[in-house]
Amino acid sequence: MKPVFKSLRLAGVALALASGIAGPARAAEPVLSAVASFSILGDLVRQVGGERVAVEVLVGPGSDAHVYSPKPAQAKQVGQAPLVFSNGMGFDGWMARLLKSAGFKGRHVVASAGIQPIKGTADPHGHGHGHAAADPHVWQDVARVQTYVKNIAQGLCAADAAGCEGYRSNAAAYGQQLERLEQEIRQAWGAIPAEKKLVISSHDAFGYYASAYGVRFLAPQGVSTDSEASAQGVARLVRQIRQEKASALFVESISDPRLIEQIARETGLKASTAGLYSDSLAPQGEAASYLGMMRYNTRVMIAAIQGR
CATH class of the missing domain: 3.40.50.1980 (Nitrogenase molybdenum iron protein domain)
Known part of the structure; x- marks a missing residue:
């Protein structure tokens, strides 16, 4: 091979490598790990965190967080996590005990913080006189989930300032999807x-x-x-x-x-x-x-x- 063609060929390979043409780009490695109490909340954290955050869920799809009992391995997992998200309002009431028993030293974000709960129907179990309990199922109102997304983004930013711009961008984009969903549901019931x-x-x-x-x-x-x-x-x-x-x-x-x-x-x-x-x-x-x-x-x- 003549030197001039060899040089051009090597230059082409270098250009291809530099531009990513030579092969698929590797996905970015997560830089932050987080634990979410249940599957719906885990999905919201993933939407805001993107590829930068690895999210583990304690109560997976198909399981009931109301009556959940954390496993010993999960206590270790929580104890090592820098960031834990829970729903609050008594939905995942076992979380406080889990954080204490795990010796958790990270940041705990309650996703429903700032939302005024509505009352459910009278619940005689564990409420002495059958008083109406606070309803923790806030995610059933799409508009109120915007507050979840805001709280999640703030929690991620506090734990990982370098990724904050990305978290805010993801939260804004997901917020637009929530707005479209809200309109769809209202139109359907209308x-x-x-x-x-x-x-x-x-x-x-x-x-x-x-x-x-x-x-x-x-x-x-x-x-x-x-x-x-x-x-x-x-x-x-x-x-x-x-x-x-x-x-x-x-x-x-x-x-x-x-x-x-x-x-x-x-x-x-x-x-x-x-x-x-x-x-x-x-x-x-x-x-x-x-x-x-x-x-x-x-x-x-x-x-x-x-x-x-």
Whole structure:
């Protein structure tokens, strides 16, 4: 090979390597590790953190954070983490004990900080006189999740100042997706007559959704799946379903289906074959992300009301 052609060839290889043409670019290695209490929150942290943050979730898809008991290995994991995210409002009430037992020395971010909780229905379990408990299921209102995203970005910035510009950019982009989702859900329910907007679910997890989108929800259990449904309460619910001719009956993905099956037998109302995702993402499929879960829930509820 003549020297001039050899030089040109080597120069071309060098240019290709410099421009990334010679092969696929390697993904950036995460520089920050974070732990999130449950799957929905974990997805939100990943959206804001991007490739810079490695996120581990304690209560994975399909599991119930209300009644969760952390494993010893997770205590070690939390103890070594620089950043932990929890929902707050009593949803992941075991987190405080876990942080203490793990000797956690990092930064704890409560994603719902600054949000005024609404009250759920009267919950007799663990609340002495059946007073209404604070409803922790804030993520069921898309607009309020903007506060989650803001709190997550602030927590990431505090732990990793060098990545703060990226976190803020990710939060802003995701915030726009949330705005579009909010409009979609409002538009979808806008086509349904007010008297038809009635959904029966396993536990009182949709209060924020109800408030935001004008849908009524009835449930035999309170805001926690650890609450007990009384016989009188179930009988009252059965009467109400018959009187109001409800058409949408759902079992939630994290709930024991037997109570809803009993209500279905007593009312003659068939439970939808499509479950609702209240406190957990799906392991895979459409509802495996927060945005997808909210779209899925909205679609299947409206389909049940319309008899499809």
